[in-house]
Amino acid sequence: MGDTQYHYPWGSALFFPYSFSRFVINRTSVVDEAGVERKMVCDINIFSNIGHIILWMLISLVTLGLGYIFYVYRVWNYALNNSRVK
Numbered sequence: 001m002g003d004t005q006y007h008y009p010w011g012s013a014l015f016f017p018y019s020f021s022r023f024v025i026n027r028t029s030v031v032d033e034a035g036v037e038r039k040m041v042c043d044i045n046i047f048s049n050i051g052h053i054i055l056w057m058l059i060s061l062v063t064l065g066l067g068y069i070f071y072v073y074r075v076w077n078y079a080l081n082n083s084r085v086k
Contacts, residue, residue, distance in 0.1 A: 017072050018044060018053070021079035030085060042083045049078075 025042040032038060056074070059067035 017075040018049060018079070021076050025079055025083050038085045040083050041086055042079055044079055044082050052078075 022042040022044055025040050028040045029037050030040060056067065056071040060071060
């Protein structure tokens, strides 16, 4: 009664590392030197990186899945580099 129901993108997060990294970063808070809690905001968009996704899918297929280890690292690196603190 009056409760708001939230729908989290777990399905897409499990299949798309971009969605998962953005999901985690957008729900992360940091505390600055003054003790003020600030939210992190990730500015990546899966559709703007479609070429990057296709390239790494091909690399993962050619290397029989070994390239996926590096792909996940690069996605998190890209997500953190395109994040900011509000």
